[in-house]
Amino acid sequence: MIPTPSMALRAVRGSLVAKIFAVCFLAIHLPLIAMIAYLGSGFSTNPGEVLTILLAATLIGTITCLSTLWWFIRPLRGLARAVQQYQADGTPVRLRLAQSDEIGVVANTVATTIAELDSVMRKLRQQATTDQLTGLGNRRWLTERIAIEQTRAEREKAPISVVLFDLDHFKNINDSHGHDVGDKVLMAVGEVIRDNLRRYDLAARIGGEEFCLVLPKTRANEAAAIAERFRAQFEKLWIEPLRPGRVTASFGVYEATPADSMQAMLLQADRALYRAKETGRNRVQSAGWPAESR
Known part of the structure; x- marks a missing residue:
């Protein structure tokens, strides 16, 4: 089967590595792309203008790369806070991500595992403190x-x-x-x-x-x-x-x-x-x- 653009897009959305690679590739090559576009437009090759375009493209590429990477890993920060809150006072981890990449899989799996573990612990705690015959405490x-x-x-x-x-x-x-x-x-x-x-x-x-x-x-x-x-x-x-x-x-x-x-x-x-x-x-x-x- 010949890969189609939509298939490639789905593959990128479902892979954190692919998304990071795509963003980094674009950010690194943005100065080159900007320079090619500038020269191809017929503008003069004034060194000052060329240097300004290269610096601006580099700055934009760097900011874009860092902010996008921060956005990609942002759910991990939310997961870390939720887990710390659960450890501190037992607040349930209510975190469900729609994204299907590795971070989404990890975050949803951790949240589900903690919820299941908490349910088991509550049942064990109840069994340890309840008289099974009368339903009263022990x-x-x-x-x-x-x-x-x-x-x-x-x-x-x-x-x-x-x-x-x-x-x-x-x-x-x-x-x-x-x-x-x-x-x-x-x-x-x-x-x-x-x-x-x-x-x-x-x-x-x-x-x-x-x-x-x-x-x-x-x-x-x-x-x-x-x-x-x-x-x-x-x-x-x-x-x-x-x-x-x-x-x-x-x-x-x-x-x-x-x-x-x-x-x-x-x-x-x-x-x-x-x-x-x-x-x-x-x-x-x-x-x-x-x-x-x-």
Whole structure:
């Protein structure tokens, strides 16, 4: 097949090397082209005029060459800034170039690869911080988030409460009805929690049948009321072959102080939880308060 001008033009557009070669060739030969055009027009060969034309053509060729090359590689600067921004704060790389030369291919490939990598990393991060059975956070996630909430509560001088609870006699459910039923119980509990938490509350499964709620902007009495609502809803669960009243939980509530560490908060809530179990289970116990019976 004999190459046509349109085929040659497409080849140049699709090749950065070809475009650079064409621009450099034109810039280098522009003084010669200008001189040939000048002499061919019949003008005089005055040395001063000839020198002026050569200098002007050289200057124009140089400026044209440098500015065109800058234009060719400009997308790489945008890509570099986008990648640096992504590394700094995770801003997605939104860069799509219409050009089909090597720079366009590299830029679009890098942008696509980073987007795919970011998606994979987000999924891995979610898997690493989420309890797969209940859909709640896990202990690792809670450790990260509770520190943030403590800092915010201290800055805003707002209360923050912690609720620890675990399911009563959960081992007996597994032993008597199998782990499939136990898993259904945990999933049902997780669903109740997700459906009833406020948007700024935190919930995590931190052990086999142990859960933790972190309630920002919440006093101990308010946290106890929230825990009581959960207790009542768990008691109503009907999960075959378990009838309502079989799934119950004991709750420990503690309102943190600014000086409390995460370990101290959980320890105080855990002590209240232990007292709730000692006094009959299926009840809410606030740290330092009398137990509340059903």
